Amino acid sequence: MQTRPAVQLDPRAIAAALGGTARGNQISAPAPGHSKRDRSLRVLLDPTAPEGFIVHPLAGEDPIEMRDYVRTRAGLPDWEPEHAAKPQPTAHLRLVKKAEPPKAFSDWHLTSRGFSHVATYDYTSADGEVLFEVLRYEHPTQPKSFLQRRPDGDGGYLSGRGEPLLYRLHELATNTDDPVFAVEGEKDADRLASLGYLATTVPNGSWPEDLTALSGRKVYVLADNDAAGDKKAKTALQNLQGIAVVARIDLPGLPPKGDVSDWLDAGHTVEELESICSSAPPIAANDNDPLPAAPLSIFEWPVSRFVGEPPAVDYLVDGVIPLGVPGMVSAMGDTGKSFALLELHRRVAFGQGTFAPDVFGGKVTAIGTSVMITSEDDAGEVHRRISALDAKAERFGPAGQKMIVVPLPSAGGARAFWRDDKKKGLIETDDFLRICDQLRTINDLRLVTFDPLASFAHLALNEDPAAGQFVCTSLSRLATETGATVLVAHHMRKTQKPIENLGDARDAIRGSTALVDGLRLAYAMWPADEARAKRVCKSLGQEYVANKVVLGGVVKANGPAKRMVSTLVRNEFGLLIDRTSGIGAAAPAQDDLLGALIVAVEAAAASGHPFTRTGATGLYAMRDRLPTELRDVSRHRLEGLAATAIESGRIQLCLATGTTAKWLDVPGGQFAIGLGEFRKGAAR
Known part of the structure; x- marks a missing residue:
């Protein structure tokens, strides 16, 4: 041979x-x-x-x-x-078979066994010419079966088909504006088409190379509720990456092995389907080239779509840090924010006891997986800190898999997540997109932290508002897609005079205002001035040392949040412990109480149950509706705070009924502009 x-x-x-x-x-x-x-x-x-x-x-x-x-x-x-080497005529070598001629179509092998032909699905060219057909056969006791055939040019059919095509391609080519549903089978595509939608599938799961008809379009991939459906949905998403703006839809309440037709047969409406699809986030592209944005239709958002009770706010830290939002924890150097964030991650992953002190101003209420990526601490430092926090060695049990801490100095070094590309402008890097892909696979993800922001954002955050807004938008999308709170650790600049209130703390955060304004929440931490720190140590019976006492609080929130200053004291390991409760020397400052009062007045008016300054509906008489830090304030001081807020224009006296302006609201509130309505029922 x-x-x-x-x-x-x-x-x-x-x-x-x-x-x-x-x-x-x-x-x-x-x-x-x-x-x-x-x-x-x-x-x-x-x-x-x-x-x-x-x-x-x-x-x-x-x-x-x-x-x-x-x-x-x-x-x-x-x-x-x-x-090519020619094989020798030896007995043990098989001869290469010649290509067989096409066979005439026959379904005798199915019909002879009791199968019935129930449907024919035409696959056409963009011009409407039938290129091949898929035939559906059903049997009383056996699984359904499919055959394919193509015209022979003489009025008959040959078995098989040519290259795969998108089903209902002619309609896709005719209507290039509407979104498209990609489903598992022709039956579902026809069902959706009968309801006025564009829908497609592929023959026997075979995707064509030419997907021009879907280029740049919005495509909703409707997954069947079984392993095969999951696999085919993933294949569809993979084939459409970089071609269309694609979102995977797993219909709620779908029975096992069910499809969209079953879902509609169960009584669900097309309005429900549209609502689910319109709120589904697009799957991020694997490549760094952004997908074309879906066209915005203002007519999809009438207020009539908001039916029933509004959803309650879910919190990561009760009353302080909402769940599923982008936020920031900002502090001056050597304050201890990284250690405090690590403790927050531990409580999210491991849970916390009933009598555990607050962390970041409240109790952790969302338990699940937490992921912290730090570019400052190496594996040795993380090991030391985890050992100090985890005295009961819980990390060696099942909960240890729920807390992920990535020390980049020991994992290949720091890397950019956002940078300015000379050709493309501001971009999310491949490293960031890979991290996002991994985070989206965690079903119970509750908290993600990048520490510190400056190591990951290779942008001019201090000078360029567009850079700050770009990072905030990126973080917001990640929070929306994962349902987790996404925090970045950031720095505050040193100030010439001590920080006295939350407003001063917000002003001390580094970067353009777009960075703070673009996030849903900002929590600041700063060292207490020496006099206040000594009073705190004395009340606790501890020796005063520099930088032992730190203050913290929410300096920006887009929703309800506790606007109070927490007092944090370092323990023997350097971890900040919340000691606010019971420390008279650390009682909230005047400006902090004033801020809390304004938030309470605004919320009460918005709910249709506004306060008055005095009387039966006055602040003191209704103090059980006020934040915790205001409930123990004396009547004289509480009404004095209201007077101060009215004099400064931060609260207004409004006319609603009668001739006396007595109802409290903030400037621009519903009662302040004359549109307020009193609501029946108990105030919340």
Whole structure:
């Protein structure tokens, strides 16, 4: 027998040509038309194989086409049949079969066994010409079956089909504006089309290379509720990456093995379907090129869509840090914010006891997985801090898998998540997009922290408002997609005079105002002045040392939040412990109480149960409706605070009934502009 000459190929060179990676003589690379991170094309370099390599397409591509693709990308010589070694006529070698001629279509093998032909689905060109058909067969006791056939040009049919196509392609080509539903089967596509929607699928799960009809469009992938449906939905998302703005939809209440037709048959409405789809976040592209934005329709947002009771605010830290929002924890250097954040992560992952002191001004109420990525502390420092926090060694139990701390100095070094590209402008980097992809796979994710922001944002945050807004928008999208609170640790600048209230603390946060304004929450921490710190230490019976006492509080919130200053005292490990309760020397300052009063007045008026300054509906008489820090304030001081707020214009006396302006509201509130309405029922 003639021996085939060995072909030696360089795995690194082949991997680079294919945009993949090499491990030994095995190469993993993206298949044609797939994203840069796809690894569904495997190439094995074998000197004894024809041309020196063997291909393994894992996504269903034709192996011969994939050989041509590898040969072309790697710059290898074209395959020449006459150079191929001819097999010798030995008995143990099989002869190569010739291509069989096309067969006439027949469904006798199904109908003879009791199957009935129940539906025919035409696959047409963009011009409406039928190129092949999919036929559906059902049986009383056996699973459904499908056959494919194509016209033979003489009025009959041949078995099989040509290249795959998008189902209902003619309609997609005719209407290029409406969103498209991608479903698992033709039956569901026809059901949605009968309701006036654009819908498509692919024959037998085979996606065509030409997806021009979906380019730049909004596509909702409706997943069936079984393992096969999940797999096909993931395949659809993979094929549509970088082509369309795609969102996966898992319909609520879908029975096992159910599809959208079953969901509609159960009584769900198209209005529900539209609402679910319109609120679904798009799947982030694997590539760094942004997907085209879906067109905005103002007519999709009439107030009539907001039906029933509004959703309650869910908190990560009760009354302080909401769940599922982007926020910031800002502090001066050497304050201890990183250690405090680590303790917050521990409580989210491990839970906390009933009598545990507050953290960041409240009790942790959301338990689940937490992820902290720090670019300042190495593995050794994280180990020391975790050991100090986890005295009961809970990290070695199941809860230890719920708390993830990534020390970048020990994990390949710091890296940029946001930067300014000379060609593309402000971008999210591939590193950030990979992290986001991983975070979205965590079902019970509750908290994500990047510490500190400056290490991850290689942008001019201090000078450029656009840079700050870009980062905030990125964090907001991540919080929305994961449902987790996403915090960044940030720095405050040193001030010439001590910080006296929450307003001073907010002004001391570094960066343009766009950075704070663009986030839903900002929590600040700063050292107490020496006199206040000594009073706190004395009341606790502890020795005063510099930087032992730290103050903290919410300096910006887009919703209800406790506007009070917490007093934090370092323990023997350097962890800040909330000692606000019972420390008379650390009672809230005047400005903090005033801020809390204004928030309470605003909330009461918005609820239709406004306060008056005095009387039966006055602040003191109704003090059980006030925040905790105001309930123990004397009547004289409480009414004095209201007078101060009225004099400064931060609270207004409003006319609602009668001729006396007595109802309290903030400027611009409903009662302040004359539109306030009193609501029946108990005030909340």
